[in-house]
Amino acid sequence: MPNVFRARLALFVSGLCLLAGGAACDPSGDRDTRPTASGTAPASGRVDLLAGDWSHLPGGTVGSGGVRIHGLGRQIVEQDGTGGQPHPPVNLRGPQLTVHGDFQVSATLHRPAGQIASLYLYGEVPIVYDEWLQNRRGLRVTVSDRDLKLTVWDGRSAAPVADRTAPITSPATITVTFERHGGVLMLSTGDTRVSVPDPGVFDAGSVTFGVDAVPGAPDWTLAALDADGVAVRDTPLAGQSSQSPDSLRVLADTTGRRLPIGAAMAAEPLISDDGYRTLAATQFSMLTTENALKPQFVHPGPDTYDFTEGDLLADFAAANDMRVHAHTLVFGEANPRWMQQVALADRERVMTEHIRTVAGHYRGRVAEWDVVNEPLSPDDDGPDGRPGLREHLWQEAMGESYIDKAFIAARAADPEAKLYLNEFGAEADGPRWDALYDLVVRLQERGVPIDGVGFQSHIHEAGDHVDPAVLRSHIADLAELGLSARISEIDVYGESPSVQAGQFAGVLGACLSEPTCTSFSIWGITDRYGSTAEHDSYPLETGDELPWDQQLRPKPAVAALRDTLRAARR
Structure with missing residues (x-):
């Protein structure tokens, strides 16, 4: 019998066996464990x-x-x-x-x-x-x-x-x-x-x-x-059982501040990429949920929640002794289509139910929440030359009070978690910082239960930079209001390795110098999975904003961060 015909016949018989329940093809009554039709x-x-x-x-x-x-x-x-x-x-x-x-x-x-x-x-x-x-x-x-x-x-x-x-x-x-x-x-x-x-x-x-x-x-x-x-x-969740004395998390833990060092992480590479998982577990003591808890990922249908990827991240953090900073409950972007189409009269109910369900699910498992993400308009388009509120479905329905309602709902859902407002571009003096500061003052005057502000610290263009002295002054201004601050999403355009390293180190140094700066978190770990990858690119066109490159090799930024942490121990 020709080999090709024999293989096809064996495959056909295999299909009949499976339709019959499998055991009928094995006289022992066990499932067939002989070589497949391919001969393997x-x-x-x-x-x-x-x-x-x-x-x-x-x-x-x-x-x-x-x-x-x-x-x-x-x-x-x-x-x-x-x-x-x-x-x-x-x-x-x-x-x-x-x-x-x-x-x-x-x-x-x-x-x-x-x-x-x-x-x-x-x-x-x-x-x-x-x-x-x-x-x-x-x-x-x-x-x-x-x-x-x-x-x-x-x-x-x-x-x-x-x-x-x-x-x-x-x-x-x-x-x-x-x-x-x-x-x-x-x-x-x-x-x-x-x-x-x-x-x-x-x-x-x-x-x-x-x-x-x-x-x-x-x-x-x-x-x-x-x-x-x-x-x-087996599916791996735990990382390395031992930590290098030169890892970021160990160096940070031995400073007087014991500052949590974090990164935004994603479920998919944690499971599928051993090198990424090892970096995540050995270098960082805090995990930010990069996408898994944004509304469109966790709440895909009006009556449907999907906590699987968020749970994986929370379990990975617990297995590796990491704190979880959860991102984000309310955002003008990343909302599922059904949520965007909710009638104005129903939006407050939908928003507060979403917060109650999601924050309630993670009660006791996360340390902090970004309750409201990027509330300010990306443009200085207000009547006084400052950015007003970003226009989106929640602001359209409730005005500025959507922020109040979101924080109140989050506090009720998880009284122990610290609650943050997260914004970009507030590291420098100017109208954006002024608008953010004034917004926070108004929230406090209304009794909104806000604990702190996240400075995203994205540096996405050549020549752009964060002045550590100005950033320190803003953190101190918030401290006078009784609020904490955190570096929440830093990444730095790869203008040059030395410039990139200096920016990472300068922002970390600013946080270390202010006792009310509670954590320093990078928006990713490696360029291999960085959020600045070119949209819809095949082959993938990665960015170069993160401390480890596409091959998971440390850039000079990693050494600069280590040196900054070592200096803080002296």
Whole structure:
């Protein structure tokens, strides 16, 4: 019998076996652990992947019949509130596969009529870059009433490189089998098959799973998921058990201030990138939730909350003895489309319910909140030449009182957390600082429970800089009002390595010199995942604003920060 025909026959028989429940093909009654049709011996035999952790899957509920999948309709809007880029759920804390050579994954789906079931196999986990999702290498298996579809991305474009469809008559319960075999990606069920050349989807040697469903349609169930030719590895949450005496967090902890040193962090690279995770755990004592708790990520539907990525960050912080600064409850940007369309009369209720639910969920797990982010207009467009309030859905409905209501709701939801107002461009003297200071005074006069102000300290242009002396004076001005300050989001344009290093060190020194500056946090760790990456760029065009470069190598800024912390010990 020709080898090609033998392989196809074996794959067809394998599909029949799976439809029959799998055990019928093995006279011992156990699941088949023989080599797959590709001839590759499995790394661990046939592995039951539903035995792993599916309890943290966004939209997933684990039950006796498998994992029920509920469509969340997660989307990422542009910064101006337009668009709606799909953001399918990824099971970051679930089973992750190590693969080398050929392998096979089979899934049994129970799918009600009218629902579209999607199962993703990611060779590289998609990454969110400041409200933009970069599609990296991966594929999607889609089953509908009439179609079986295989869609493949090679990571070089937002568009798929292959999209193959075969007609099927789909029963309520169907088993589909995916196989990488001899340079081809194949998808089959029974005698129906689609295949495409493999563009190297899994060349990184790993597989992470995701799922999706149509919101509003009946839930579908992932009843079985197993694999051949793979090894399963645990999801890492803890970092290094020991700390280098030269790490930022150790040096900061040995200063008289014991200043928390933090960074904005994202769930996806914490799980998928060992080097990023190691830097996060060893260099920092505070974690800021970069995107996971912005409204559009945590509250994708009117009655739908998704805490999975925020919980992962909070658990990572707890496992590594880090404080959590949560970002952000109320913002004029990063709001889901449904929230933008809420009637004026309902916006106060929606805002306060959002705060009560999200801050209440993390009560006792976070140390601080950015309650209101960037309340001032980005332009000096007020009647007195100062920036007025930023115009957005909350300000439109409630005027300045939306800030009062937000802080009051946050205090009620978590009385122990410190509550911050966070703003950019207030480090320098001028109309922006004056407007922010006056706003804070008005809030205090009205009894608003504000604890402090975050200075973002972004430096995004050549020639721009922060004067440490002026920054210190602003922190001192807030201290006279009884308020704390923090450096909340610093990143520095890479005008030159020495200039960048000097700016990081100067701002850290200013914070260390003022006893009411409570923490110093960088807006990211490495340029590999920095928020200033060029939007929708393939290949990725990263920024150069962060202390570690794309290869996770320290820049001179890291040495400058270390020297500043060492000087503070003397």
